[in-house]
Amino acid sequence: VEDQRARWERKRSRTAKELLETEHKYLEQLDLVLTYFVTILKAKGTLKPAVLETIFGPLESLYSASHVLSLHLEKGNLGLGLENFCQSLDLYGHYAENLEQANKTLKEQLRKNKSFRRFKKLQETRPQFQGRELEDLLPLPLQRLRQYKHFFRDLLENTSPDTAEYQKLAKAVKSVSEVSQWVQDILDKRENSLQLLRVQKLLKGQKTQVLTPGRWYIREGWLLVVPSKGEELKRRMFFLFSDILIAAKPCHPLHPLNSNKLSCQAVYPLHECSVDKVFGHTRSQGGLLSLSFPHKTLLLMSSNQQEIHDWYRSLTAAVR
Numbered sequence: 001v002e003d004q005r006a007r008w009e010r011k012r013s014r015t016a017k018e019l020l021e022t023e024h025k026y027l028e029q030l031d032l033v034l035t036y037f038v039t040i041l042k043a044k045g046t047l048k049p050a051v052l053e054t055i056f057g058p059l060e061s062l063y064s065a066s067h068v069l070s071l072h073l074e075k076g077n078l079g080l081g082l083e084n085f086c087q088s089l090d091l092y093g094h095y096a097e098n099l100e101q102a103n104k105t106l107k108e109q110l111r112k113n114k115s116f117r118r119f120k121k122l123q124e125t126r127p128q129f130q131g132r133e134l135e136d137l138l139p140l141p142l143q144r145l146r147q148y149k150h151f152f153r154d155l156l157e158n159t160s161p162d163t164a165e166y167q168k169l170a171k172a173v174k175s176v177s178e179v180s181q182w183v184q185d186i187l188d189k190r191e192n193s194l195q196l197l198r199v200q201k202l203l204k205g206q207k208t209q210v211l212t213p214g215r216w217y218i219r220e221g222w223l224l225v226v227p228s229k230g231e232e233l234k235r236r237m238f239f240l241f242s243d244i245l246i247a248a249k250p251c252h253p254l255h256p257l258n259s260n261k262l263s264c265q266a267v268y269p270l271h272e273c274s275v276d277k278v279f280g281h282t283r284s285q286g287g288l289l290s291l292s293f294p295h296k297t298l299l300l301m302s303s304n305q306q307e308i309h310d311w312y313r314s315l316t317a318a319v320r
Contacts, residue, residue, distance in 0.1 A: 005160065012158040019151045020073040023066060026144050030063045033137050036123045046116050047109065054105045057098040058091045062141055065091065079168035082152065086175040092145045096183040100190055102138060142183060149176050192216055199239050204251055208264040216242040219314050221307065226288070226299035233301065237262055240314055244269055245291075268293055275315045277308070291315070 038056050041047050047055070065088035072081025110117050124133050156169040195217035200210040218240040224233040225247070239246040248262035268291070278288040278299070287308030291298040302308045 008158045008160065012155060015151060015154045015158065016073065016076075016078055019155070020070065022147065022151075023070045023073065026140065027063065027066055027070060029137060029140055030059065030066070032128055033134070034060060034063055036126065036128070037120075037134065040123075041116075041119075044119075046113070046119055051105060051109060054098070055102050055109070056138075057095050057102060059095075059141075061088070061091050062095065064088075078155065079165035082155075082172040083168045086172050089175050089179045092141055093179050093182045093186075095141050096186045099139070099142070103135075106135070106138075145176070145180060145183060149173075149180050152176050199246075202262050203246075203248060204258045204261045204263045208246065208267060210239075210241075210246075212243075214242075215244075218242065218318055219311075221311070223311070224301040226301050228297075236265065238300075240311075240318060242318055243271070245273075245315075268296075268298070270315075270319050273315075273319050275312065275319060277312055287312075289315070 033056070038052070038059065041052055042049075065085060069081050069085040072078070072084065110120065120134060123129070152169065152173045156166070156173050159166045159169055196211050196215065199217065199220070200208075203210065220237065220239045222235055223238050225236050226233060234249075237248045237250070239248070245268040247265045247268070249265055251258040251261050251263050253259050272294050274292045276290045276292075278290050285305065286301065286303040287305050289300045289308060289312055291300065300308075300311070302311070
């Protein structure tokens, strides 16, 4: 037991030391943005207060919370420091919610505001920035949140459960996991919106409405459609979403406007669909899927068996 405790203590000290070292580095990077951008821009009035607030969000509050945490860590008050710090963790969620708008506003200001464009370029040439741009520094809090999650968990695993500090660490791990999940949900939604928008732009015309609230993008790829009568196989691009399957074919390569777009052939609702593997169970080449809808059966084929298996999994999960 004594050996185990000593081992825990060594690992714990190492993790606490690493947490403090990386916290100092993180504070330095936040300080760059606050000193060379936020403070000077406020004083100069180059950006309107509302614009400044949108671009940098709660960065000053994040800096203060981390500064207080580092002071606690320097004194060895690990449990108290983390307990205190967790009260400010929501700031990371708000920062994530604001980040997309922050990037949009920053791009807009660089396009429209000549004096801000010049100021930004000048600040980034300072040696302290080491060739980094403001755009590289703004996502830092979200990267740091991921690191906190690992550090806090490691500390908890190497703390004896019968200490008072263990309870504080357990609470910190719970808090950081909840906020990380909140941030991950924001990022997933944003990524999904970008995918929906990309597919919408790929399809010719506005007839097929891809951008629908609550719809999730799952996958896409080329598959062969086996016709019911003895016609030849048709190669089609399929887009699978949480509620529909879209089949599309390429527009004519010489079309003046739509040569690189796809024309929607059919939209299949998934709520009344059943999926079966016709073949592709054995080790033979390729496979065939049967999709049954109330008024139609669709046979999809691929010469790649793994691909058919992946589509089968994705389709059954979406239908379920």
